[in-house]
Amino acid sequence: MGRKAVLTTGIEDLDRALGGVRSPETVLWVDEAGDRFPIFGSAFARHQILTGKPLVFVSFDRLPHGILAGLELDVKGARVVLVDCFSHGKASAEADRLEGNEGRLPRFARLQTPSDLSRPDALVDLVLSALPKRRKTFALVFESLTGMVGVWKESGTLHFMERMQEVLQGRNTITYWVTRKKVHSRHFREEVESKASVVVELSAMRNKPHLTLRKASGREGSALLGRPLRYWQVEGRVSVETKKRSSLKKVLGRRLRKFRVRRGISQTELAQMIGVTPSSISQIESNLIYPSIPALVRMAEVLDVDVSAFFSEPLTRYRKPILEQERARKLELPEEYRSVLSIWALAPEDMGGKGEPYVIEIPPGAVVPSHFFSRKTDQMGYVLQGRLIFQTETGANLAGPGDVIYLAGATATEWRNLGEETARLFWVLFT
Template sequence: MSLKTSNRFSTANIKKRRVSSGLSELDTLLGDLYIGDNVLWYDDMGSFSAAFSHCFIRETLARKKPLIYVTFDRSPKNVVSFLGTLAESQNLTILDCFTNGKGDSSEVFNKFYEKDGALWPYKVIKVNNPTSAAHVAEAMYGVHSNLAGDVHFIIDSLTGMQSLWGGEEQVIEFYVKTCPRLYELDTIAYWLVEKGAHSSRLKANINKIAQVVIDLSVRRGNAVLKILKAEKRSSQYINEHHCYSCEGSTIIFENQRSEKNRFDLGARIKSTRLMRGLSQKELAALTGVTPSTISQVEKNLIYPSLPALFRIGESLSVEVATLLKDTDRDRDSCVYASASRSSISLAKSLKGYVSGELLLPPDLEAPADVTMLRLLPGKKIAGHFFAHKGREMGYLITGQVELIMGNQTYQMNAGDMVYLEKDMPIGWQNLSEQSAELLWLTFKQ
């Protein structure tokens, strides 16, 4: 008996369809992405893979392709904030595995679903029992079945699954079953993974099944991408290190810029330290290292570990991404777009009470740091926003706040200003039912 293979099912006759990552340079390095790919993104902290995911989401929605964002680690409100206006696209569905998962069905997170009769611009589906891998799979395929064409996925994250499901075996089983099915359904999926949270056994198992595996890290002070696997494509860049930086809402690879524009991490840390009025000894004490270490880092004789880099950023009140971001190209500009702003890193005691962003690049030679501070409704904090020695000035844009100076209490209304010579407030409180916005100037010494 002779066996005939139908051309319809012959893999040789299936033409692979290209998909862009949203970054032309990454497409070149990979030898393109294709429908059917499961792409693993290994990251230390999650902040770098989020930037690449954002580019992919933007590209997908611009091409009017459906995308399902499966979130285990971010609340729906956090996802909406992360995506900005992209979250309002009707081609985006957020599958919420957080609220009844890590969120523990808390009223705080469930408030997101209270629409108060307003027009709801987001497509968000809450999974009732995300602690069950079967329920999560059912929800994913249920949403997929109602969509047409190539469906793209962001799964954030495999690490969140393991934390929720209580072990690696459940994660491996889910991944082993899901990847082939997503491949057959003509999808492409980004799987985000915190690489330090998993065993070598798990990583070996999932790497074997994935079509593309990418590692993100910080190496000698530079953000680095390395392609570990790019199955069935002719990429010549496997296992090579490729430096990049985040600039606004996009990512620029080092070979896309000229040599003269490459930034110096040590110089960036030094200039930001001096602008904060800190000595090397003071920064060392805040960071938990020796003054000699800070000196060597600023001279690029040694490079800080990732945890040390995050501590340095926190001590300097800047995000690590800001220290890694190249702002030299903006030096001839007198306008600084809102999209290029960097979040500030405030003291841990202020998290959940105050947020802020720098309105100017931190290494700009301006006489003052200009920050937009937002004190959440009804919140009260002990102490001040910054540990600053010198003059400060604040203008209250919206809301009503109270500040305490020694034994005196002062009330500020929208339009009022405060000027501080050297003494710092010992407390702040937002008296209004909305976020109080303060335009804050910290003068450099």
């Protein structure tokens, strides 16, 4: 007898939280809002497709194109059968359009529309006919029990679930059943939960999505049972926080944002300089994910700090009473600004205080199309050399050597160097 294929939810963190997927696994997803399950369904389906395992997806809640939108993969050998129970009797024209034009479907997908939904047993027969005859390992998704109740009422839906479990007995399967929370009778909820080996509740706490493992048969000793676990999705990948976040992780996100804002760099600009997506920077600053080591080193280079500055406070302040000219840090600016603007930070990162001093240089004839810093904080500058025109909401302003510029909680929209020499300013941002 050969070994059974390993089953998975397609989400490593969730498999870990469950202590592994066991066969046959019946997972009941209790969706509080009714719109949280699809990302888990897509992750599950994507894994089945990429590994070439058969999947039958029965939908009472969504049109086929809504399900396929998250499954646009160019693979060979995979097979997904979509059983469209949503269009039946509701939007048959949409079903006919898709069924009559299978060229619009991914090559791994086949659409089936039941001709008779009046009897639960008729759908059982249709699902059985869609299952591969020579394979004992496959996956099924039933979305959702709530939709079934709208067709068969609670008694017919319970009968359908029982019949499906009977015909799947002895096979190496993982089956997802989805239901809404607090919309069914207590008897119905208790019955479907008793038939499931795993119960996962999807909800929100403090406006953050969480999942809670309410049941995991044979894994009752798990420390994660009953504990809300935060989850998130980045670039299609779902992650679940199975371990308590360390204080180190919280510190990193907070300090990354501090250094980025201090430099006047947006999340998008920082992402471009490092070679990651803006959403990744947002997730790091929100303490949801760690950056890779190369990305962390690149962040330190761009923000001109030591890598250690992300994790610990400086041990000392003012190491020396003098900052030599060569130790002034030249800020890395977006590419479109590098030919018209140079900025040097004059204070070491560990100086603290309420002001940040900089020297700013603008070459002859150059036009800077925005302010030097994006922060709308009080700031002032002293013109050391050159003549400048700068635009504010009140109009154009001319400044020359010895003039002091004050911007109270505002920024300039443009700077122009009118002269034939480099304009230099001593600039202070007040924190």
